[in-house]
């Protein structure tokens with residue numbers, strides 16, 4: 168018989184139908200009841216075991232943009248066996264420019280995942296979307312899953328490096344995708360294939376984001392890595408053949424090209440979780456509205472703005488103020504999913520939520536324009552209900568709700584109730600994935 172257990176604690180459900188609760192019941196890997204203590208007790212057999220939890224329960228967070236396997240390989244390089252998440256956060260901050268090992272032994276890939284998953288569970292994560300998975304990385308995830316070692320629910324976005332020797336052009340990319348018969352959505356709740364990842368423009372701090380208004384007086388507008396025609400052809404092929412597309416598009420012109428191509432792709436966009444990836448530099452109101460209409464996910468990273476904000480101010484002046492306009496995306500009705508781009512950028516979700524609320528950036532006293540700030544509740548939604556859409560899982564993850572997977576975390580305090588600076592320091596005491604405990608905070 169599958170065991171049922173009732174947990175008693177204040178609960179932030181993220182379920183709009185019942186935002187708060189005081190108990191929930193778990194049977195096997197699912198939540199079977201949520202409500203008042205009396206309601207939950209009435210929903211389970213007499214004599215069901217109860218456990219009172221010291222803290223506040225939240226749905227497990229989902230990082231919609233985390234290079235987890237690379238994060239694990241770097242963890243193997245930088246951590247001793249006993250180092251915990253605080254040391255890991257420091258080590259990754261101090262090794263920003265190190266991409267990690269290029270061609271590690273295969274066994275290291277599984278070890279890397281085993282090493283790093285508990286660190287992310289300790290931050291309250293139960294799921295991630297890995298936004299650029301190479302063939303070797305996919306093998307690593309698959310092997311970890313086969314061994315029962317994949318404790319993090321993972322959506323893996325195949326990375327096609329168009330322009331490389333293996334995939335010289337869009338036709339080669341299409342042939343590659345067409346070659347196996349699987350596509351976006353294939354897999355299970357533990358490991359699933361997401362949309363493909365492609366690049367349309369370059370990186371902002373290198374001045375390569377493709378902008379409508381030039382970077383400088385000479386009229387330089389940035390770097391377009393795929394022609395508009397090729398990109399449109401790839402998007403429409405994917406839409407017709409079961410694939411979703413996540414496109415790295417940082418600057419306004421890149422976002423506009425992506426938005427136009429996605430609008431042509433119809434229902435596939437919503438169904439297969441097409442994404443704007445980053446989209447933080449001057450996306451126009453038209454592009455944002457278009458994305459909201461087509462059902463495109465805005466996959467945004469407060470961490471990148473924290474890191475790049477000062478540099479963008481230096482290169483773009485006042486134009487940098489509205490960078491990463493999360494408020495505008497939300498007000499337009501777009502689905503916003505938060506992620507970190509960890510381990511290369513900061514990945515502590517408490518810190519990223521704090522950034523999205525305060526708009527503070529590294530090395531500057533003045534925050535970026537407050538007009539694009541959001542609330543803690545909105546930031547938390549971007550990490551739960553929003554990111555669950557990016558993970559093709561909004562009907563079973565991202566909320567504490569009957570029928571949903573028992574993915575939850577016990578925070579020491581309520582992030583919605585503490586002063587914003589205190590949010591940074593709330594420990595996560597316990598994390599469960601599918602009813603199984605994957606993190607317990609060490610007693611101090």
Ligand SMILES: [Zn+2]
Nearest residue numbers: 232234298508
């Ligand atoms: Zn990334």
